[in-house]
Amino acid sequence: MATSAKLQKEPDMLSTHDRILEAATALFLQNGYAATSMNAIAKASGIQKASLYHHFESKEAVLFACFERGYQATVERMRTITGQNDQSYADRLEPLVGEIHNGIVHSSVGQMAPVIAETTSRYPEIARRFNDEFIDEMHNIAMAFLSEGMEQGEFAPFEIEAMDHALFGIPVNLTMCRSMFGGFEDLQHRYDTDRVKELHLAILRKLLGL
Amino acid sequence: MATSAKLQKEPDMLSTHDRILEAATALFLQNGYAATSMNAIAKASGIQKASLYHHFESKEAVLFACFERGYQATVERMRTITGQNDQSYADRLEPLVGEIHNGIVHSSVGQMAPVIAETTSRYPEIARRFNDEFIDEMHNIAMAFLSEGMEQGEFAPFEIEAMDHALFGIPVNLTMCRSMFGGFEDLQHRYDTDRVKELHLAILRKLLGL
DNA sequence: GTCTATAAGTAGATAGAC
DNA sequence: GTCTATCTACTTATAGAC
Numbered sequence: 420m421a422t423s424a425k426l427q428k429e430p431d432m433l434s435t436h437d438r439i440l441e442a443a444t445a446l447f448l449q450n451g452y453a454a455t456s457m458n459a460i461a462k463a464s465g466i467q468k469a470s471l472y473h474h475f476e477s478k479e480a481v482l483f484a485c486f487e488r489g490y491q492a493t494v495e496r497m498r499t500i501t502g503q504n505d506q507s508y509a510d511r512l513e514p515l516v517g518e519i520h521n522g523i524v525h526s527s528v529g530q531m532a533p534v535i536a537e538t539t540s541r542y543p544e545i546a547r548r549f550n551d552e553f554i555d556e557m558h559n560i561a562m563a564f565l566s567e568g569m570e571q572g573e574f575a576p577f578e579i580e581a582m583d584h585a586l587f588g589i590p591v592n593l594t595m596c597r598s599m600f601g602g603f604e605d606l607q608h609r610y611d612t613d614r615v616k617e618l619h620l621a622i623l624r625k626l627l628g629l
Numbered sequence: 630m631a632t633s634a635k636l637q638k639e640p641d642m643l644s645t646h647d648r649i650l651e652a653a654t655a656l657f658l659q660n661g662y663a664a665t666s667m668n669a670i671a672k673a674s675g676i677q678k679a680s681l682y683h684h685f686e687s688k689e690a691v692l693f694a695c696f697e698r699g700y701q702a703t704v705e706r707m708r709t710i711t712g713q714n715d716q717s718y719a720d721r722l723e724p725l726v727g728e729i730h731n732g733i734v735h736s737s738v739g740q741m742a743p744v745i746a747e748t749t750s751r752y753p754e755i756a757r758r759f760n761d762e763f764i765d766e767m768h769n770i771a772m773a774f775l776s777e778g779m780e781q782g783e784f785a786p787f788e789i790e791a792m793d794h795a796l797f798g799i800p801v802n803l804t805m806c807r808s809m810f811g812g813f814e815d816l817q818h819r820y821d822t823d824r825v826k827e828l829h830l831a832i833l834r835k836l837l838g839l
Numbered sequence: 840g841t842c843t844a845t846a847a848g849t850a851g852a853t854a855g856a857c
Numbered sequence: 858g859t860c861t862a863t864c865t866a867c868t869t870a871t872a873g874a875c
Binding site (some may be wrong): 645676677679680683684 | 840841842844854
């Protein structure tokens with residue numbers, strides 16, 4: 420236990436397996452899946468291409484592994500936040516929205532959305548898992564929370580399907596714009612993550628009558 | 630004139646140049662840019678690969694040409710809609726939103742967003758033009774319209790930057806979800822374009838006090 | 840303007856030494 | 858577990874006949 424904690428303390432101490440996944444994720448995000456070669460992943464991981472095939476049997480397996488670890492943390496934190504019944508629904512809204520932004524805008528899995536779009540026809544299982552284990556779970560947790568808040572009279576009643584789009588549309592748009600235009604310095608201020616989160620909260624509060 | 634109109638009447642009558650662009654766009658949308666080979670584009674256009682290079686000097690040139698024609702129509706129609714001063718601001722909102730959905734969700738250029746994300750680091754000029762000639766223009770037209778409507782007292786005052794995200798976030802999210810999950814039949818109803826447009830309008834009306 | 844043939848390079852993946 | 862060397866297939870792009 421102490422050893423493995425120590426091993427993960429510094430990035431240099433990451434296992435080869437994890438270094439590969441970190442490097443691959445960064446490359447997939449920057450250049451997409453097809454334009455990222457196994458050679459490039461190997462070099463970025465500090466090993467030779469043949470060594471890469473000792474850890475993963477194919478490029479497809481690397482892509483799958485990049486997603487494997489990503490879903491759970493965000494979903495768990497969302498469950499924790501919405502489950503805190505000692506707080507009012509209004510008080511739980513901001514941390515919930517913050518966690519949604521973490522998952523979609525800041526986490527590497529959320530940022531992978533364009534890579535999923537690129538690969539969905541070749542590897543539909545990835546898109547399917549992304550939907551089932553991440554998008555769907557987030558939707559269900561958030562929608563249950565908002566429905567309950569409306570039933571309790573803390574939120575003004577509003578078409579729940581519309582709330583769904585209001586809740587997820589804005590961070591998904593943000594993460595898309597950042598992956599398309601993140602390289603342009605003159606556009607950075609428009610896609611400032613903290614600022615957009617505040618604007619998003621203002622929209623949700625208005626819709627929920629807060 | 631009569632001849633060229635006739636030529637464009639049936640898909641079989643398209644010029645080779647246009648058939649290439651239609652085929653290339655469809656393939657880029659389905660498989661992404663890097664995974665689409667010039668051979669595949671040639672076959673889908675009904676010609677040989679070498680003939681393709683008679684019409685476009687490189688694969689990069691094909692990608693650029695796929696975007697070239699796409700921006701203007703949506704922007705022009707948005708200008709026409711918002712310019713109709715004989716109608717109330719409230720009455721112009723629905724057609725304006727309809728046109729935004731046309732441009733982002735239904736047009737091939739809007740659907741290309743993930744392809745832009747895939748290629749932005751190799752070909753930043755494409756992402757730049759997509760922003761400057763499409764996104765930026767749509768934002769400017771829509772924001773001017775909403776600001777005026779608020780000044781005239783037809784729309785309730787609301788942070789204009791937030792309106793920006795409320796207006797574009799939902800269709801961009803829709804087009805992303807459709808490109809990631811469009812292949813899954815059980816998810817189709819969630820991403821029904823007409824339904825989402827109605828929900829989007831309901832959100833905007835609520836924010837604008839209509 | 841379209842074709843067949845081919846060049847030159849890179850991709851994913853494997854063999855086998857250490 | 859990592860390496861060098863290599864296989865096979867496919868990539869973008871070009872040459873030159875018709």
